Amino acid sequence: MWFQVDRTISKTLTQQVYEQLRQHILNGDLKTNEKLPSTRELADLLGVSRNICLDVYDQLAAEGYLIIRPKSGSFVAPGSLFQNNKVNQQINNKEQFSEDPQDMIDFKAATPAMDHFPRKIWGRLAKDVCEGSPETIFGYQSAEGILSLREEISRYIFRTRGVRSEPHQVIITSGATQALFLLTELLIQNNKLVAVEDPVTDEMRTIFSYAGASLCPIPVDDKGINPDGLSQENPPAFIFILPSHQFPMGVTLTIQRRIQLIHYARQHNCYIVEDDYDSEFTYEGTPVHSVQGLDPEKVIYVGTFSKILSPGLRIGYVVLPQDLIEPFKKMKWYTDRHHSSLEQLILTRFMNEGHFDRHIRKMKRIYKQRREALVNSLKSQFPDCVILGHAAGMHLVVEIPQVDYHQSLMNWIQKYGVKIYSVDQYSLVKNTHRNKVVLGYGSLSIEKIEKGVRRLKEAIDGYTEYTTKRESTTER
Ligand SMILES: Cc1ncc(COP(=O)(O)O)c(C=O)c1O
Structure with a gap:
């Protein structure tokens, strides 16, 4: 109680x-x-x-x-x-602590700044595309998506991420979610094992299980996924990795481990699926190149516009090795035919006319400021805290000494109008990260970030006081 x-x-x-x-x-x-x-x-x-x-x-x-x-x-x-x-x-809602969902400060990770969606430009391009496109665009198109968009994407990922592809290898999907679901269905036909980083996003790993895979958790440390954890006897159909900014731990996979993974994939004839969900936003040093650039035959690259632009667009893509293109296109066609052609054309214009690069530059500035505000607030409220991971993306992991985020503390914290997420909830092997929490800052204003951290401090102090009192009452 x-x-x-x-x-x-x-x-x-x-x-x-x-x-x-x-x-x-x-x-x-x-x-x-x-x-x-x-x-x-x-x-x-x-x-x-x-x-x-x-x-x-x-x-x-x-x-x-x-x-x-x-x-x-x-x-x-x-x-x-x-x-x-x-x-x-x-x-019951107290005047002091609001449980009103409107007032709840939710540090959910992987949520972009919806308040900065380029509505005006997108709206203008949407009107142009709708009024100016040929009639055929309103009919069925091919499963892989509009060629002009695939050309734009192929150029963009080579320029920024070193991904090597021809436009025909790029297939437009309904977000990374669909790409990963279809890939799983395709790749686990003869072997149901899928190796995943542990911890990993619960949504992504549910996609694999939902498609029928059995998961093998491979631990992540400060160098990223540790390939020594992969089985030599029972190799998986594919290894799912988030090498540029691991979710949730935020580490970047070292080059030695990238090479080790590729050797493993070649030796055991399995694939590596690289999800590059938020690599555009790196605030320190230069972004590391993709793993796909090291071996385009063994690495399948998955990208999304959900973090850069909006998850509401539902546009993602996959870059496939040659022999997977046709079976993947077939699955895509029988799943939902193809992605909305109008949306694809709008995005093509958005990229082609330079709005995309400008938008990324602007969002990088905004996220960097939000991250700094979060780091500064955490350091001022919890001077002993340790921030983990690479300065990138839209979330960070923080460890506050002596705080163990078990369920009753998480429930308690919510009563103070702030929601945080323990790393342990993303772990397959439980109780390894109980003192760490993930804080997403992408969709929160600086004011909310500061207020949220103040509430977190009040909540943790309140809980400590409460448990101390309870213990002394029990002893009496
Ligand atoms: C690791 C990871 N990759 C990709 C995505 C994006 O998925 P989608 O492109 O389907 O919106 C998410 C969403 O939260 C994610 O957590």
């Missing part, structure tokens, strides 16, 4: 304790027949007088929420569960 009272607001302490206990009963946090702490214990925990707790228990018993059994305690009465009670939820 987590709640606090606030002496700075106008509600009486009795009212606050009553409303919060009642809410815990109604929404099932306190289960039927569960024993409540004694009035003395609760009073100690909350730092209020015992009379307040006696009054509240009497009131709740009178209303039928509690059964008071003399000499044995107070218990939740059967039939008191009533979930989704919006009215009660509002009453």
Whole structure:
């Protein structure tokens, strides 16, 4: 049971304790027949007088929420569960800490700055494309996508990432998500094993499992995925890697390990699938080239416009070795025919007329400022914290000494109007990263970032105080 009272607001302490206990009963946090702490214990925990707790228990018993059994305690009465009670939820929302979703500061990673989508230019190009394109564009097109866009992408990824491709190897997909799903279906036909970095994004690994793969977790350390963890006896169909900015740990895969991975793939005749989701945004040093550039026959490169522009566009692409092109196109066709031709043409113009490069430069500045604000706030609120990973992308990992992000702390933190994500939730092998959290800053303004970190500090301090009090009460 987590709640606090606030002496700075106008509600009486009795009212606050009553409303919060009642809410815990109604929404099932306190289960039927569960024993409540004694009035003395609760009073100690909350730092209020015992009379307040006696009054509240009497009131709740009178209303039928509690059964008071003399000499044995107070218990939740059967039939008191009533979930989704919006009215009660509002009453329970404290004035001090907002659980209002509108006010929640959500450090979810991989969410770009939607407030900076180039609406005006995109809108103008959309109008031009719609009014000026030939009639055929409104009919079915081929599965691989519009050639002019594939040419633009092929040039762009060579120039910025050293990816070696001919436009016919580039297939437009509905985001990296579809590319990865179709690739899995295609590549696991004879071998269901897929090696994934551990930790890794839960969404991506679910895509593989959903397509029928069995996952082999390979640990990530400060040099990236460790190829020594790959099985020599049972090699996977492919190894999924995020080499430029591992998610969530943020490390860049060293060249030695890249070479080691390629040797492994050649020796065991498997593929490497390289997901290059946010490599445009590097704030220190120069971006490292793709792994695909080292061996285009063994490495399949997956890219997306979700982070640079918007996930709402649903445009991604895959660069395939020659022998996978035709089977992949067939799967794409039978999945959804092809991606929207109009959207593809708008994006082609956006890239071709130089808006794309300008947009990336602008967003890089914005994300860099947001990252700096987050790092500075963390260092000022938690001077001992350690920021992990390469300065890139839209998220970072932070370790705050002595803080273990177990579920009850995560729940507690949310009550302060801030949402963070533990690295452990992305781990396949659990309990290896319990002291680290991922903080995404892409979609948060500097003001929100600073406020969010202040709330985090208040939450962690509040929790420490609460557990100390609870321990001393139990000892007595
Ligand atoms: C590792 C990774 N790659 C790619 C993506 C982008 O997916 P999509 O292009 O389908 O939006 C995400 C989305 O969060 C991601 O976490």
